[in-house]
Amino acid sequence: xxxxxxxxxxxxxxxxxxxxxxxxxxxxxxxxxxxxxxxxxxxxxxxxxxxxxxxxxxxxxxxxxxxxxxxxxxxxxxxxxxxxxxxxxxxxxxxxxxxxxxxxxxxxxxxxxxxxxxxxxxxxxxxxxxxxxxxxxxxxxxxxxxxxxxxxxxxxxxxxxxxxxxxxxxxxxxxxxxxxxxxxxxxxxxxxxxxxxxxxxxxxxxxxxxxxxxxxxxxxxxxxxxxxxxxxxxxxxxxxxxxxxxxxxxxxxxxxxxxxxxxxxxxxxxxxxxxxxxxxxxxxxxxxxxxxxxxxxxxxxxxxxxxxxxx
Numbered sequence: 001x002x003x004x005x006x007x008x009x010x011x012x013x014x015x016x017x018x019x020x021x022x023x024x025x026x027x028x029x030x031x032x033x034x035x036x037x038x039x040x041x042x043x044x045x046x047x048x049x050x051x052x053x054x055x056x057x058x059x060x061x062x063x064x065x066x067x068x069x070x071x072x073x074x075x076x077x078x079x080x081x082x083x084x085x086x087x088x089x090x091x092x093x094x095x096x097x098x099x100x101x102x103x104x105x106x107x108x109x110x111x112x113x114x115x116x117x118x119x120x121x122x123x124x125x126x127x128x129x130x131x132x133x134x135x136x137x138x139x140x141x142x143x144x145x146x147x148x149x150x151x152x153x154x155x156x157x158x159x160x161x162x163x164x165x166x167x168x169x170x171x172x173x174x175x176x177x178x179x180x181x182x183x184x185x186x187x188x189x190x191x192x193x194x195x196x197x198x199x200x201x202x203x204x205x206x207x208x209x210x211x212x213x214x215x216x217x218x219x220x221x222x223x224x225x226x227x228x229x230x231x232x233x234x235x236x237x238x239x240x241x242x243x244x245x246x247x248x249x250x251x252x253x254x255x256x257x258x259x260x261x262x263x264x265x266x267x268x269x270x271x272x273x274x275x276x277x278x279x280x281x282x283x284x285x286x287x288x289x290x291x292x293x294x295x296x297x298x299x300x301x302x303x304x305x306x307x308x309x310x311x
Contacts, residue, residue, distance in 0.1 A: 189229070
């Protein structure tokens with residue numbers, strides 16, 4: 001372990017952990033500190049069929065260890081560096097610790113890193129100075145091997161829920177033009193993101209930015225992102241994405257807006273005609289971020305035709 005504790009022990013059952021030197025009432029050899037790492041090998045750990053489930057999954061060959069908080073704050077625990085996929089949970093207890101029925105689960109994770117990305121396990125929970133907590137780690141689907149338990153205590157820092165400071169914005173995009181929806185959020189780290197489209201979760205869309213690499217008609221819809229951390233979650237305002245493959249005309253009071261799909265980064269020329277015979281150039285145009293060219297003209301001219309082309 002990284003704390004210099006020579007007699008820090010892990011036990012394969014909660015009763016052993018409570019009666020061992022990890023119990024602060026029996027000895028000073030407890031896992032204590034603001035930051036540290038414990039490394040265990042569950043190869044020879046026994047399986048206790050009565051042990052409580054972790055996120056609904058039996059823990060299998062698990063090790064328990066005790067942590068006495070040196071200060072009040074937010075404790076973060078992860079299994080980064082482990083040789084196997086992990087289950088991770090934290091418990092406190094009510095009254096005198098006699099058996100599993102006294103345990104109260106504070107947090108759990110089934111190898112999702114807290115974000116659903118299936119890498120390591122990550123949990124956070126608030127601790128009180130001098131209170132004792134149990135952390136249990138095991139392998140997913142009965143896996144056995146070396147498990148790293150890394151913990152970090154943010155002492156005296158009250159966790160803050162996530163807040164979205166920059167919302168995703170609605171876009172009209174040309175078909176095939178790569179665009180991105182993005183959000184900026186703040187709050188106690190780590191912060192997790194999950195994008196949704198038309199009230200359906202988008203698989204693997206767990207970053208602050210959502211890339212639409214080649215938008216097609218099927219990509220049109222309403223997008224939003226749910227931002228989550230230990231203290232709660234917040235949902236962004238919805239962003240409407242429209243995908244344009246052919247020119248369209250939008251009517252506004254007193255004007256018509258002709259919109260053309262283009263290629264971002266290229267210059268275009270806009271011409272007008274009243275009879276489709278003779279054309280007059282009236283403007284140079286550059287596509288916006290979505291690859292769209294916008295041409296506005298008055299509704300008083302009912303015989304105006306507009307075309308856009310490369311110069």
